[in-house]
Amino acid sequence: MSAHPVLVVMGVSGSGKSTVAALLAGQLGWDYLEGDDLHPAANVAKMSAGIPLNDEDRWPWLLKIADWIGEHEADQMPGVVTCSALKRSYRDRLRQANVIFVYLAGSKQEISERLSARHGHFMPPALLDSQFEALEPPAQDEAALTVQISHSPVEEAAEIIQRLRLSAS
Numbered sequence: 001m002s003a004h005p006v007l008v009v010m011g012v013s014g015s016g017k018s019t020v021a022a023l024l025a026g027q028l029g030w031d032y033l034e035g036d037d038l039h040p041a042a043n044v045a046k047m048s049a050g051i052p053l054n055d056e057d058r059w060p061w062l063l064k065i066a067d068w069i070g071e072h073e074a075d076q077m078p079g080v081v082t083c084s085a086l087k088r089s090y091r092d093r094l095r096q097a098n099v100i101f102v103y104l105a106g107s108k109q110e111i112s113e114r115l116s117a118r119h120g121h122f123m124p125p126a127l128l129d130s131q132f133e134a135l136e137p138p139a140q141d142e143a144a145l146t147v148q149i150s151h152s153p154v155e156e157a158a159e160i161i162q163r164l165r166l167s168a169s
Contacts, residue, residue: 145164
């Protein structure tokens, strides 16, 4: 593994991407980007209204995330970014030399319970079905680490650091 990887913490809404990614970035001392912050206002409005995004909606957002990854690779800076990256075609666009996908996997029931407890996010629980319908879990030939979300975010972050043999700062 590169000394300067970029971790893309991925999964459906409610899987814990933001929490786990922030923990990873803090423990590793790496740059962190909340990918949702790059959504255009039209995407946020659409999701807030309970309308799922389509590929056409997602591509400009994915390109912004890919640019952030590219800048970090060019500067040889490690980083952590959140992105649902639900489809392989999306991951293919984000995939660069030092990218490692960290897939936070859980059952629809587990994630539904998490979403019900979450407040203040633009993504309503009603869109969970559309996320699972779009989800293409990473295949064997993709550089991806799958982590089950059955533990606390702190334990999940520790598992990721250990399995990727990273050094916390």
